[in-house]
Amino acid sequence: xxxxxxxxxxxxxxxxxxxxxxxxxxxxxxxxxxxxxxxxxxxxxxxxxxxxxxxxxxxxxxx
Amino acid sequence: xxxxxxxxxxxxxxxxxxxxxxxxxxxxxxxxxxxxxxxxxxxxxxxxxxxxxxxxxxxxxxxxxxxxxxxxxxxxxxxxxxxxxxxxxxxxxxxxxxxxxxxxxxxxxxxxxxxxxxxxxxxxxxxxxxxxxxxxxxxxxxxxxxxxxxxxxxxxxxxxxxxxxxxxxxxxxxxxxxxxxxxxxxxxxxxxxxxxxxxxxxxxxxxxxxxxxxxxxxxxxxxxxxxxxxxxxxxxxxxxxxxxxxxxxxxxxxxxxxxxxxxxxxxxxxxxxxxxxxxxxxxxxxxxxxxxxxxxxxxxxxxxxxxxxxxxxxxxxxxxxxxxxxxxxxxxxxxxxxxxxxxxxxxxxxxxxxxxxxxxxxxxxxxxxxxxxxxxxxxxxxxxxxxxxxxxxxxxxxxxxxxxxxxxxxxxxxxxxxxxxxxxxxxxxxxxxxxxxxxxxxxxxxxxxxxxxxxxxxxxxxxxxxxx
Ligand code: SF4
Ligand code: SF4
Numbered sequence: 001x002x003x004x005x006x007x008x009x010x011x012x013x014x015x016x017x018x019x020x021x022x023x024x025x026x027x028x029x030x031x032x033x034x035x036x037x038x039x040x041x042x043x044x045x046x047x048x049x050x051x052x053x054x055x056x057x058x059x060x061x062x063x
Numbered sequence: 064x065x066x067x068x069x070x071x072x073x074x075x076x077x078x079x080x081x082x083x084x085x086x087x088x089x090x091x092x093x094x095x096x097x098x099x100x101x102x103x104x105x106x107x108x109x110x111x112x113x114x115x116x117x118x119x120x121x122x123x124x125x126x127x128x129x130x131x132x133x134x135x136x137x138x139x140x141x142x143x144x145x146x147x148x149x150x151x152x153x154x155x156x157x158x159x160x161x162x163x164x165x166x167x168x169x170x171x172x173x174x175x176x177x178x179x180x181x182x183x184x185x186x187x188x189x190x191x192x193x194x195x196x197x198x199x200x201x202x203x204x205x206x207x208x209x210x211x212x213x214x215x216x217x218x219x220x221x222x223x224x225x226x227x228x229x230x231x232x233x234x235x236x237x238x239x240x241x242x243x244x245x246x247x248x249x250x251x252x253x254x255x256x257x258x259x260x261x262x263x264x265x266x267x268x269x270x271x272x273x274x275x276x277x278x279x280x281x282x283x284x285x286x287x288x289x290x291x292x293x294x295x296x297x298x299x300x301x302x303x304x305x306x307x308x309x310x311x312x313x314x315x316x317x318x319x320x321x322x323x324x325x326x327x328x329x330x331x332x333x334x335x336x337x338x339x340x341x342x343x344x345x346x347x348x349x350x351x352x353x354x355x356x357x358x359x360x361x362x363x364x365x366x367x368x369x370x371x372x373x374x375x376x377x378x379x380x381x382x383x384x385x386x387x388x389x390x391x392x393x394x395x396x397x398x399x400x401x402x403x404x405x406x407x408x409x410x411x412x413x414x415x416x417x418x419x420x421x422x423x424x425x426x427x428x429x430x431x432x433x434x435x436x437x438x439x440x441x442x443x444x445x446x447x448x449x450x451x452x453x454x455x456x457x458x459x460x461x462x463x464x465x466x467x468x469x470x471x472x473x474x475x476x477x478x479x480x481x482x483x484x485x486x487x488x489x490x491x492x493x494x495x496x497x498x499x500x501x502x503x504x505x506x507x508x509x510x511x512x513x514x515x516x517x518x519x520x521x522x523x524x525x526x527x528x529x530x531x
Contacts, residue, residue, distance in 0.1 A: 006291035007440035007482045029445040033480065062293075 001039040002062050003047050005032055009058035016059055019049035032058070067210070067531050068367065070355045071333065076323050077354045078215060078315045078335060138250045144217045148322035150255070156229040159321055160186075166320065166331035171207075172197060172273065172310035173382060173408045173484075175397040178317070181307060184297040185230045188305030192232040195282065195301070196223045198239040198311045199266055199273035202380025203431070203527040204411035207335040208311045210352055210530055212237075212244035215315060216251035220261065222314025225321055227259050230307055235261040238278050238308075240268040241530070270381075270435035274483045275308040277437075288437045289483035310409075332357045334395055334407075339528045340370040340414035350528045355395060361412065362391035370414035375421050375499070379408020381428045381526065382488045384495030385421055404495065413526060420514035421503055425496040426454040427518055427525060432489040443481040447489045449473060454493060458515035460507050467504060471497055 003023060012030035023046055025033045039047045039061070051059045071077045144150070153159060164179035185192045196219055200208040211219055223235050235257060237248050248263055264282050266272045272287035279300045281287035300306020312335050320327040334357055339350040351368045365371050376390045377383070383406035386393065393403055400407045415424055433447035453470050456462040474494030478487040497504060507515070518525065 004291070004293075007442055007480060008289075008291055010441055012441050027442065027476065029441065031442040031445070031480075033442075033476070 001044060001047065002037055003034055003039050003050070004060045004062060005034055006058050006060070007031075009056045010054075011056050011058070013055055015053045015055060016050040019053055020046035023047055024050060066351045068351055068353045070353060070359070070363075070367075072356075075329055075333075076319060076326055077330075077333060078211060078218065078312065078319065079352075079354050138247050138254075139215050139217045141217055141251070141254050144221075149217060149318070150221050150224075151322060153225055153228050153321065156225075159225060159317075160229045162320060162324060162327050163317060163331070166327045168313070168316055168320070168331035169397060170310055171312035171316070171335070171409065172275075172308075173202075173379065173406075175407060178309070178313055181297060181309070182226065182229050185232075185305045185307040188298055190304045191234075192227075192230045192305045192307060193301040194223055194226045194230060194232040194235045194307045195278060195309065196220075196235070196237045196311050196314050197273055197275070197278055197308050198237060198241070198244055199268070199278070199287075200409060201268070201270040201273045201435075202382065202409050202411050203270075204339055204377075204380045204413050205337045205409045206350075206352055206528050206530040207337055207410065209239075209241045209244050211311050211315055211335075212239060212241065213247045213530070216244075216247045217255070218315045218318050219311045220248070220251055220255075220257055221321075222309075222311075222316070222318035223261065224257050224259070225317050226307055226309055226314060230305075232307070233259050234301075235259055236282055236301070237261060237263045238266060238273075238282065239263070240266050240272065243530075269437070270432065271437050271483055271485055277483070278308050279306060288439055291482050329356075334410050336364065336395065336410040336412060337528055338364055338368040338370075338412050338414070339526070340365075340368060340373060341416035341419040341525070350531070352531055357396055358394045360391065361393045361395065364395070364412060365391070365414050368414070370416070372417055373414035374417045374419070375415040375424070377413040377415070377424060377428065377526075378405040380411040380413075381432060381492065382406055382408040382484065384491040385415075385425060385499055386495065387421065387499035404498065406491075411528075418514070420512055421496060421500045422454070422458050422507055422512065423515040423518045424525075425492050426451070426458040426515065428492045429454045429489050431526065432485055432492070436485060437483075440481045440486070442477070443486040446473060446477045446480070446486050450477075450489045450493050454496070457504055457507050458512065460510045460512065462504075462508065467497065470494075 010032050014026050014030050017024045017026050027033050069077050069079050168178040169175045198208045198212045227235050266281045266287045271277050274289045275296050276290040277287045279296050282301050296306040296308050316330050319330045336353050365373050375387050397407045429451040433451040436443050436447050438444050453466050470493045474490045477490040
């Protein structure tokens with residue numbers, strides 16, 4: 001699975017990072033920065049939670 | 064001097080016009096100090112073989128005007144283009160596609176992606192493809208695409224219909240912002256309607272309007288702004304159809320490779336480049352559109368436009384960063400420039416006069432990019448603003464070690480984070496300044512630098528080159 005971020009939608013709410021700190025960093029302005037492209041085995045649930053947490057649908061998971 | 068020059072060996076066909084019968088080459092390069100120690104074309108040998116011999120009958124020394132594919136009335140002469148093999152039938156599109164693959168033609172919009180791979184991806188995607196000739200060059204220092212559309216519209220349209228045939232497209236589109244280019248293309252289409260039908264779509268002239276997803280969005284009636292990828296246009300582009308967005312120079316080369324199969328490799332291994340540099344004190348501008356073989360050393364190109372003493376070069380328009388000591392030995396080659404930490408991009412080179420300041424140039428370039436941010440991605444708005452602000456502080460002599468540390472960190476962390484390459488360009492400008500000119504950056508601390516002072520509000524106007 002791949003985690004994708006649409007930078008045009010990311011508003012820097014930072015809500016995605018809490019459920020998935022191993023997948024997402026927040027930069028100094030608060031915008032999400034993906035730590036990995038491919039979701040490592042075991043982190044799928046965190047990835048799904050991050051996607052669900054974003055109020056602006058900026059995150060996507062693709063096969 | 065603002066001119067149009069061909070540096071192709073005698074008899075080789077280029078995009079600027081058919082070869083002059085029996086013509087040599089402009090005598091413009093001084094000595095063999097531009098010979099590369101290794102790799103690339105050996106200038107000494109090239110000179111020994113008769114390269115750069117004076118051009119009999121040429122007016123201004125060193126300038127070989129294109130041998131007029133341009134009709135007296137303005138546009139390209141259709142009868143002459145047809146007589147030279149233009150618009151020849153393409154009974155087996157796959158053969159041309161194979162030729163393009165074998166010759167290794169790479170896209171000329173900036174990314175340098177293999178043209179055949181893109182053509183095949185569009186052809187093989189489900190749906191009836193659309194082909195787009197992308198003539199919107201957002202890099203202020205590049206003129207080649209507008210020049211081609213103004214002066215060789217038939218060559219570009221020929222390439223477009225060949226791309227349509229190779230991909231099975233049922234619709235074509237020419238995408239541009241330049242009024243002169245639009246006029247020339249419409250006139251050419253009226254002279255000889257295209258099959259498949261071709262629309263002309265006018266856009267605004269911005270840094271990002273020519274980015275492939277912005278092209279698709281604009282043609283579909285939206286704003287010329289990039290979208291997140293995937294999907295890329297080859298999967299889902301105009302109206303959801305697989306779409307080839309091809310730079311007009313790429314298409315012109317395709318047309319020439321069809322008309323001159325025997326020179327296909329040479330045509331694929333040739334570049335249109337726009338050369339410009341710091342304006343002289345008199346305000347005279349030395350800029351040129353030049354067609355040169357790949358591998359030509361940048362020193363040769365600098366000499367051509369009177370910038371042989373340049374201290375630094377800005378590569379790929381604003382996209383490939385600044386390069387300092389050793390730039391003279393760099394060859395005009397995608398892979399070699401990438402290995403050197405730069406990028407050939409659209410082939411625009413801007414040379415900095417020894418009295419100019421790389422900090423001033425970097426600041427102006429970053430300020431231009433920050434102003435041109437499409438302001439869609441928060442990280443781009445914040446990132447380009449922060450980069451330009453920190454470079455301004457360096458230029459004013461107000462930066463401390465924290466400022467340069469932050470610049471370094473941003474230059475490493477910001478690339479790849481926007482929806483398009485604008486943020487990457489700004490990050491590369493900052494990173495390359497620190498890599499190649501750290502001494503100059505340090506020397507600015509607590510002082511006033513005259514060139515920086517003179518250009519503090521420039522916002523990048525100095526990089527704009529008029530179309531010859
Ligand atoms: S929650 Fe959404 S908008 Fe907020 S930082 Fe994460 S991706 Fe960006
Ligand atoms: S990276 Fe910048 S210029 Fe590119 S789409 Fe995002 S905001 Fe616009």
